[in-house]
Amino acid sequence: MTINEVPERKSIPDKDKWNLEAIYPTFEAWRNAYDQTTAGIEELGKYSGKLGEGSATLLEFIRKEEAVSLELGKLYVYANMKSHEDLRESKPMELASLAESLMVKYSAATAFFEPEILALPHEYINDCIKNEHELTRYEFFFRKLLREREHILSHELEELLARAGEMKAVPENAFTLLTDADMPFPNIQDESGNPAELTEERWYRFSRSKDRRVRHDAFTGIYGTYAKYQHAISALYSGSVKGDIFYSRARKYKDSLDMALFSENVPEDVYSNVVGTAREYSPKLMHKLVALRKNALSLEDFHFYDLNAPISHEPERRIDFPEAVEIAVKALAPLGDEYISDFKRGISERWIDIYENKGKRKGAYSWGTYGTSPYVLLNYDGTLHDVFTLVHEMGHSLHSYYSRNNQPQVYADYTILLAEVASTTNEALLLEYLLNDSQDTESRKWLLSYYYDMVRATFFRQAMFADFERETHKHAESGGVLTPEYLNDLWRKLNAHCYGPDMTIDDELCAEWARIPHFYSAFYVYKYVTGFTAANAFSSAILNHEEGAVDRYLNFLKSGGSDYSLNILRRAGVDLTEAGPFERTMRTFGERLNEGFKVWGIEA
Ligand SMILES: [Zn+2]
Known part of the structure; x- marks a missing residue:
């Protein structure tokens, strides 16, 4: 009998591994670039106090800064990606930590730049341009930076705020330490009756167990523990919200939400669309999803711990990697020849590190920097889920590829608000292709439930989080106290509205807010919803063969961060200040739900 062992990296053929040697052929080449960059960073520091000396000096600094940060980016990603090939190797680790400290040096050396520019008269910058x-x-770059000026305080006050920054970080640090290190979760019994330790990481698996007792026990164990700590955690959360309010008032924003939306220039309408759509469509659609799941699982009563219970089986057939590429190429064909040939180029030029090997980093990502290929790390194992991961990560990589090829270095990076659009568009196209392609009931069930999970986790759940954050900040801004009672009650109401009368709201669930680390970076999660919505708008327009849809989408991919994110999307035909894209997303969800009732043979 042969055991299907994870291979050592050296036994995997080169064609299946990414080509990092295109960045630096040897460690020695890396080392040389490192030495040069170290000298370059020291050079940059000498420009402190000189940016106001005239346009020639300003340009000289920018040129040098770009050259240094280009090389620094390469040093950093190469060292880290190299170490991910086999985490047991010490040499790449050493390079990664050298690159890390070089980053810190760079930040310190260039820290003068923003305050110095902000202190210069606006006219001076205009004249330089x-x-x-x-x-x-660099006109947009400076315009964006100078916009901050209205919220910058006097030198003295800025210094005071900077010193207070350390205290602002306390609630989040304490939350992380409490929940990662100090908080004990009880043991439960797994499916075979063996004792199993509960951890946050294992919740994902236990919550998807076919055995309802395991799901229930894991839920009670994890959520019940958070409920026990609700007083301490509400004090930490309250501290974090108070910090947001303190800074927004000190910097003269309308309120804390205004401050969070300001940097990316996002109008509040967008946030209201996110929260409003979820509120409006929960009774129409989420309640139906709960009914469908409850029926498919033949349950008398339905609880939060039943939401992830499997209602389908992942198809058993293995898909080898070349076949996965073929499927991806067919599914992404609506994006046109240019996209497909660049997708294939990525495969043949070895952007992807395909298979698992001993010591390799788990999971999947897309990475790289200006001046390198947009690499992809996979741990491809032949499941249908892995094919989704392939198109998702290649979606990121092609977005980076087009932006880097079409934008100058200063605008090559897209913002977090845009980051998941291209990856999710690819997933939507793959899903549509597979739904049209597979006629057997089991595959359709799997695909539909994969999609439902995505809508629930990325749209409705994040929109509920966004709703919660807006409510808690408003409450505190008008002098209210964030007691556990207030927070539990708010969370219970939001969940009852989202999931509807078919779901029993257990007491443990009411304290779930205490478990969410995202809440310590306020008003961030709405970006998951806008990303999903924009992706749905793009994929629907492309699949409906709307005129110019493909070109507009490719222009979006080529835009990087050359304008405010919302403007880039608007130019590509997706206006998130309007209800249209959100309604379109809900329409798709509604249609797929109706289909689900048919496939599972349930009366709607
Ligand atoms: Zn992603």
């Missing part, structure tokens, strides 16, 4: 043709490219 007029005098030096090469600086016109």
Whole structure:
């Protein structure tokens, strides 16, 4: 009998491994670039206090800064990706930590830049741009930076705020330490009756167990423990919210939400669309999803711990990697020849590190920097889920590829608000292709439930989080106290509204807010909802063969961060200040739900 062992990296053929040698052929080449960059960073620091000396100096600094940060980016990603090949190797680890400290040096050396620019008269920057043709490219960059000026305080007050920054970080640090290190979860019995330790990481698996007792016990164990700590955690959360309010008032924003939306120039309408759509469509659609799941699982009563219970089986057939590429190419064909040929180029030029090997980093990602290929790390194992991961990560990589090829370095990176759009668009196209392609009931069930999980986790759940954050901040801003009673009650109401009368709201669930680390970076999660919505708008327009849809989408991919995110999307035909894209997303969900009732043979 042969055991299907995880291979050592050296036994995997080169064609299946990414080509990092295209960045640096040897460690020695890396080392040389490292030495040069170290010298370059020291050079940058010398410009402190000199940016106001004229356009020529300003341009000189920017040129040098770009050259240094380009090389620094390469040093950093190469060292880290190299270490991910086999985490047991010490040499790449050493390079990664050298790159890390070089990053810190760089940040310290260039920390003068923003405050110095902000302190210069606006006219001076405009004149520099007029005098030096090469600086016109940086017009948006400076405009965005100078916009911050209205919220910058006097030198003295800024210094005071900077010192208070350490205290602002306390609630989140304490939350992380409490929940990761100090908080004990009880043991439960797994499916075979063996004792099993409960951890946050294992919740994912236990909550998907076919055995309802295991799901229930894991839920009670995890959620019940958070409920026990609700007083301490509500004090930490309250501290975090108070910090948001303190800074927003000190910097003269309308309120804390206004402050969070300001940097990306997102109008509050967008946030209201996120929260409003979820509120409006929960009774129409989420309640139906709960009914469908409850029926498919033949349950008398339905609880939070039944939401992830499997209602389908992942198809058993293995898909080898070349076949996965073929499927992806067919599914993404609506994006046109240019996209497909670049997708294939990525495969043949070895952007992807395909298979698992001993010591390799788990999971999947897309990474790289200006001046390198947009690499992808996979641990491809031949499941249908892995094919989704392939198109998802290649979605990120092609977005990076087009932005880097079409934008100058200063605008090559897209924002977090745009980051999941291309990856999710690819997933939507793959899902549609597979739904049209597979006629057997089991595959359709799997695909539909994969989609339902995505809508629930990425749209409704995140929108509920966004709703919660807006309510808690408003409450505190008008002088209210964030007691556990207030927070539990709010969470219970939001869940009851989201899931409807078919779901029993257990006491443990009411304290779930205490478990969410995202709440310590306020008003961030709405971006998952906007990303999902934009992706749905793009994929629907492309699949409906709307005129110009493909070109508009490719232009979006090529835009990087050359404008405010909302403008980039608007130019590509997706206006998130309007209800349209959100309603369209809900329409798709509604249609797929109706289909689900048919496939599972349940009366709607
Ligand atoms: Zn992603």
